[in-house]
Amino acid sequence: xxxxxxxxxxxxxxxxxxxxxxxxxxxxxxxxxxxxxxxxxxxxxxxxxxxxxxxxxxxxxxxxxxxxxxxxxxxxxxxxxxxxxxxxxxxxxxxxxxxxxxxxxxxxxxxxxxxxxxxxxxxxxxxxxxxxxxxxxxxxxxxxxxxxxxxxxxxxxxxxxxxxxxxxxxxxxxxxxxxxxxxxxxxxxxxxxxxxxxxxxxxxxxxxxxxxxxxxxxxxxxxxxxxxxxxxxxxxxxxxxxxxxxxxxxxxxxxxxxxxxxxxxxxxxxxxxxxxxxxxxxxxxxxxxxxxxxxxxxxxxxxxxxxxxxxxxxxxxxxxxxxxxxxxxxxxxxxxxxxxxxxxxxxxxxxxxxxxxxxxxxxxxxxxxxxxxxxxxxxxxxxxxxxxxxxxxxxxxxxxxxxxxxxxxxxxxxxxxxxxxxxxxxxxxxxxxxxxxxxxxxxxxxxxxxxxxxxxxxxxxxxxxxxxxxxxxxxxxxxxxxxxxxxxxxxxxxxxxxxxxxxxxxxxxxxxxxxxxxxxxxxxxxxxxxxxxxxxxxxxxxxxxxxxxxxxxxxxxxxxxxxxxxxxxxxxxxxxxxxxxxxxxxxxxxxxxxxxxxxxxxxxxxxxxxxxxxxxx
Amino acid sequence: xxxxxxxxxxxxxxxxxxxxxxxxxxxxxxxxxxxxxxxxxxxxxxxxxxxxxxxxxxxxxxxxxxxxxxxxxxxxxxxxxxxxxxxxxxxxxxxxxxxxxxxxxxxxxxxxxxxxxxxxxxxxxxxxxxxxxxxxxxxxxxxxxxxxxxxxxxxxxxxxxxxxxxxxxxxxxxxxxxxxxxxxxxxxxxxxxxxxxxxxxxxxxxxxxxxxxxxxxxxxxxxxxxxxxxx
Numbered sequence: 001x002x003x004x005x006x007x008x009x010x011x012x013x014x015x016x017x018x019x020x021x022x023x024x025x026x027x028x029x030x031x032x033x034x035x036x037x038x039x040x041x042x043x044x045x046x047x048x049x050x051x052x053x054x055x056x057x058x059x060x061x062x063x064x065x066x067x068x069x070x071x072x073x074x075x076x077x078x079x080x081x082x083x084x085x086x087x088x089x090x091x092x093x094x095x096x097x098x099x100x101x102x103x104x105x106x107x108x109x110x111x112x113x114x115x116x117x118x119x120x121x122x123x124x125x126x127x128x129x130x131x132x133x134x135x136x137x138x139x140x141x142x143x144x145x146x147x148x149x150x151x152x153x154x155x156x157x158x159x160x161x162x163x164x165x166x167x168x169x170x171x172x173x174x175x176x177x178x179x180x181x182x183x184x185x186x187x188x189x190x191x192x193x194x195x196x197x198x199x200x201x202x203x204x205x206x207x208x209x210x211x212x213x214x215x216x217x218x219x220x221x222x223x224x225x226x227x228x229x230x231x232x233x234x235x236x237x238x239x240x241x242x243x244x245x246x247x248x249x250x251x252x253x254x255x256x257x258x259x260x261x262x263x264x265x266x267x268x269x270x271x272x273x274x275x276x277x278x279x280x281x282x283x284x285x286x287x288x289x290x291x292x293x294x295x296x297x298x299x300x301x302x303x304x305x306x307x308x309x310x311x312x313x314x315x316x317x318x319x320x321x322x323x324x325x326x327x328x329x330x331x332x333x334x335x336x337x338x339x340x341x342x343x344x345x346x347x348x349x350x351x352x353x354x355x356x357x358x359x360x361x362x363x364x365x366x367x368x369x370x371x372x373x374x375x376x377x378x379x380x381x382x383x384x385x386x387x388x389x390x391x392x393x394x395x396x397x398x399x400x401x402x403x404x405x406x407x408x409x410x411x412x413x414x415x416x417x418x419x420x421x422x423x424x425x426x427x428x429x430x431x432x433x434x435x436x437x438x439x440x441x442x443x444x445x446x447x448x449x450x451x452x453x454x455x456x457x458x459x460x461x462x463x464x465x466x467x468x469x470x471x472x473x474x475x476x477x478x479x480x481x482x483x484x485x486x487x488x489x490x491x492x493x494x495x496x497x498x499x500x501x502x503x504x505x506x507x508x509x510x511x512x513x514x515x516x517x518x519x520x521x522x523x524x525x526x527x528x529x530x531x532x533x534x535x536x537x538x539x540x541x542x543x544x545x546x547x548x549x550x551x552x553x554x555x556x557x558x559x560x561x562x563x564x565x566x567x568x569x570x571x572x573x574x575x576x577x578x579x580x581x582x583x584x585x586x587x588x589x590x591x592x593x594x595x596x597x598x599x600x601x602x603x604x605x606x607x608x609x610x611x612x613x614x615x616x617x
Numbered sequence: 618x619x620x621x622x623x624x625x626x627x628x629x630x631x632x633x634x635x636x637x638x639x640x641x642x643x644x645x646x647x648x649x650x651x652x653x654x655x656x657x658x659x660x661x662x663x664x665x666x667x668x669x670x671x672x673x674x675x676x677x678x679x680x681x682x683x684x685x686x687x688x689x690x691x692x693x694x695x696x697x698x699x700x701x702x703x704x705x706x707x708x709x710x711x712x713x714x715x716x717x718x719x720x721x722x723x724x725x726x727x728x729x730x731x732x733x734x735x736x737x738x739x740x741x742x743x744x745x746x747x748x749x750x751x752x753x754x755x756x757x758x759x760x761x762x763x764x765x766x767x768x769x770x771x772x773x774x775x776x777x778x779x780x781x782x783x784x785x786x787x788x789x790x791x792x793x794x795x796x797x798x799x800x801x802x803x804x805x806x807x808x809x810x811x812x813x814x815x816x817x818x819x820x821x822x823x824x825x826x827x828x829x830x831x832x833x834x835x836x837x838x839x840x841x842x843x844x845x846x847x848x
Contacts, residue, residue, distance in 0.1 A: 005826070006675070006825075006826050006827070006828055007823070007825035007826045009633050009675070010675050010825060010826075010827070011825065015633035015674065015675070016631075016633045016634045016635075016638065016674075018633075019630075019631075019632070019633050021630040021631060021705065021706045021707060022705065023642075023645070023646075023705040251645055251705075253631065253634040253638045253639075253641075253642055253705075254634075254638060255638075301648070302649065303649070304645065304649070305644070305645030305646060305647070305648035305649040305703070306645065306648075307648060336648065336651075337648075337656055337662065337664075
C-alpha cells in the first residue's frame with residue numbers, strides 16, 4: 001500500500017482526485033480473490049469517472065467473488081511531477097496498491113489523443129511499455145473501447161485488445177486468467193496470451209505479423225501461430241435486458257464531467273450517418289425494455305442519491321418507447337426531486353415537446369447537430385435532416401420559450417465546397433431571423449461549434465483524405481468573416497489536433513515508434529489544448545522518418561489493404577463502399593429499423609437481431 | 618417544518634475534499650436515506666440544509682454542524698440510523714437534536730473554532746519552538762498578507778486569537794492548539810496563523826506537511842461556551 005504524503009496532496013490541485021473512498025466504491029482484500037483488475041481510462045479523474053463502460057465493468061467484475069476491480073486514472077501534470085519526485089508508482093484508488101501488482105490492467109481507449117497518456121501511465125506504474133518486454137510477473141495490459149477497432153498504432157504496447165461490448169467477454173477473460181494462475185502460469189506469458197486469443201472478440205496483436213509494400217501500404221496482416229483467427233470480430237450482447245448494468249455507480253466527491261445517473265436506453269444507431277464510427281461499431285440497435293429501465297432508474301436513485309437522470313444513448317430520441325418512459329420516470333421520481341435530461345435531440349418538433357416536458361423547471365439552451373450547413377452536404381453524409389426540419393424544430397423551440405440554441409457542425413467533410421461551409425453561416429442567420437419573426441424582436445443567442453472532420457476506420461468515409469490543417473484554417477477564417485453578429489458565438493476546433501487525430505485514427509503499427517518518441521519528448525494530455533505539443537509530434541514523425549500526411553490526408557483506393565482489415569465490426573466492406581458511392585452521388589440510405597434493411601451484414605454476421613419494442617407493440 | 622441539527626465529522630478518508638463537495642456529499646446521503654427534507658420553491662429548487670462554518674481542503678474535523686429542514690418530524694434515532702447507513706466513509710454522526718422554535722442560522726451564531734495543528738519539526742531544540750510561540754502570543758498585533766485570486770489583503774491576526782497558542786511536543790513533530798474567533802466581519806484560518814508563525818516568528822517546522830484538525834465549534838460568550846447541539 002502506498003502512503004500519500006500530506007505535503008504532496010496539500011500542493012496539488014483537486015487532491016480528492018487521488019484519495020478514493022467515494023460512495024459505492026468497493027474495497028476487497030486481495031488475498032481473498034484470485035484475479036485483480038485495475039480499470040483505467042487514460043485521462044484525468046473527472047473524465048475517467050464519467051465513462052459508462054468502466055462503471056458497468058466495475059460492477060460486473062466486483063460482483064464476482066473471485067475478482068477485485070479497482071480504478072486508476074491519469075494523474076494531472078502537477079501530481080505526476082510530485083509522484084515522480086517521490087518515486088510513488090501509479091496506484092489504484094481503492095487499495096492504494098501499485099498498479100504493477102495487479103493481474104490485469106484494462107485501459108478504455110476512447111480517443112486517439114489519449115495514447116500518450118497510456119504510455120505515461122505504464123511508465124509511472126513501472127510496467128515495461130512493450131508487450132514483448134513483459135514477463136509473467138507483470139500485469140496483462142488490455143485495451144477496450146472504440147479505438148480498439150484500429151489500435152494498430154498502440155498494438156506493440158498492448159497484450160490484447162477487446163473488440164466490442166465488454167460485459168460478457170471480460171468474464172471469459174477473468175476465467176482464463178484465473179485458471180492460468182491456478183495452474184501455475186503454464187507456458188508463462190505466451191501461454192495466457194494464446195488462450196486469450198481464442199476468446200471471441202479478443203485480439204492479441206503480437207500473434208499477428210504485418211508486412212508492407214514498397215510504397216508503404218500494408219500488404220497483409222497474418223497470424224503467426226495457428227491457434228488464432230484470420231479476422232477478429234467484435235463481441236455483442238444479444239439481449240441487453242439480460243446483462244448486469246451499473247446500478248450502483250460510484251458517486252464521486254468532485255464535480256465530474258457527467259455528474260448524474262446515466263440511463264442507457266439502448267445500444268446502436270441505425271440512422272446511418274456516413275461519418276459516424278459509433279453508428280457502425282455499436283450496431284445493431286438493441287433496446288432495453290421500458291419497465292426494466294424504470295426499475296433500473298429507481299435503483300440508481302436509491303443507490304446514489306443523484307437527483308438527475310440523463311437518458312444516454314447514441315440518439316436517445318430514437319428510443320421507441322420514449323414518451324411513455326419519460327412520463328413514467330417523471331411520475332415516479334418527481335416526488336424525490338429527480339429531474340430527467342435528454343442530452344441529444346433529434347431535429348424535429350417531437351423532440352421539442354419532449355424537451356419541454358423534461359425541462360419543466362429550468363430552460364437551459366437547446367442543442368442540435370445539423371452537422372453540415374447545406375442540404376447537399378447533409379445528403380452526402382446521410383444526415384437525413386432537411387432545412388425545413390431544422391426550421392420547424394427551432395421555431396417550435398422559440399415558441400416554447402427557448403432563446404438559446406447551440407448548433408454543432410463539422411467542416412472538411414468529403415466533397416465539401418466553400419459554399420457548403422458558408423451554408424453554416426446562412427443557417428445561423430436563419431435561426432436569428434426565425435426568432436425575430438416569431439417574437440417580433442431580436443434576442444436569440446446562437447452558438448455555432450464547428451469541429452474538423454476526421455475520417456475514421458469502419459465508416460464509409462474511411463477511404464477519404466482528411467483536409468490539410470491549413471485548409472481547415474482557411475475555411476475557419478472564411479466562416480469567421482461571415483459570422484460577424486454579436487448574437488452568434490463561433491467556436492472551432494484546433495486543426496492541428498485534428499490532423500494528429502486523423503493520422504492515428506487510420507494509422508498502422510509503424511506509428512508506435514512515433515508515439516514512443518513523442519511521449520519521451522514530453523507529449524501527454526494531447527486532448528487538452530493547454531498541453532498539446534504539436535512540434536513535439538512533428539519532430540517525432542521526422543525522427544522516425546514517418547510521414548503523417550500518408551495517414552491523415554491521403555485518399556485510399558478501394559482495393560488497398562487497410563491496417564484494420566483483420567478487425568471486424570460486423571459491417572461488411574462492400575456495405576461501406578456502397579455507402580461511399582451513394583455519398584458521392586448524394587443519395588440517401590434509409591434507417592434500416594424503420595424501413596428496409598440496408599444489408600450492412602451485422603445482424604446475420606453476428607447472429608444478433610435488432611430489438612425495437614415499439615415495432616412489436 | 619422541523620429543523621434537525623446534526624453534529625458530524627469530516628474524517629481522514631475525506632480530508633482532501635472541499636467544503637462544497639462535503640456539502641453535496643451530505644445532500645446525496647440525505648437523498649439516499651430518504652429523509653423528508655424540504656426544498657426551496659422556485660425555478661431551481663435546492664435542499665434546505667445549512668452548515669455552520671466552511672472547512673478548507675485538507676482539514677479534518679470532529680465537530681461539524683448541519684441543519685436539515687424537514688417537511689415533517691420523524692423520530693430522531695430513526696433519522697440518524699437511516700443517515701448512518703448512507704454516509705460515505707469519513708462522515709460520522711456524533712449528535713442529533715431537533716431545534717425548537719425559530720432558531721437563528723448556524724452560520725450566524727457560531728463564533729469560536731478550536732483547532733489542532735500537527736506539523737513536523739525542522740529543529741531538534743524544542744526551546745526554539747517555545748520561543749517563537751511565546752513571541753507570537755506576546756505580540757500586540759501581527760499583520761499577515763492574505764493572497765487570494767482577488768488580490769492581496771493585509772489582516773491583523775491577533776484580533777481573532779481568543780486565547781494564546783499552546784504547544785505539545787510529539788515525536789519529531791509539534792502540536793499547536795488554537796482558538797480562533799469567527800466574527801461577522803471575518804476570521805483567520807489556522808493555516809494562515811501557522812504561515813505567519815513560520816514567516817515572521819521563525820517557527821522551524823515543515824509547513825508543507827501540516828495537518829489541521831478542527832476540534833470544536835462553539836457559541837461562546839462571557840458566561841458560557843456551548844456547542845450548537847447543546848443549545
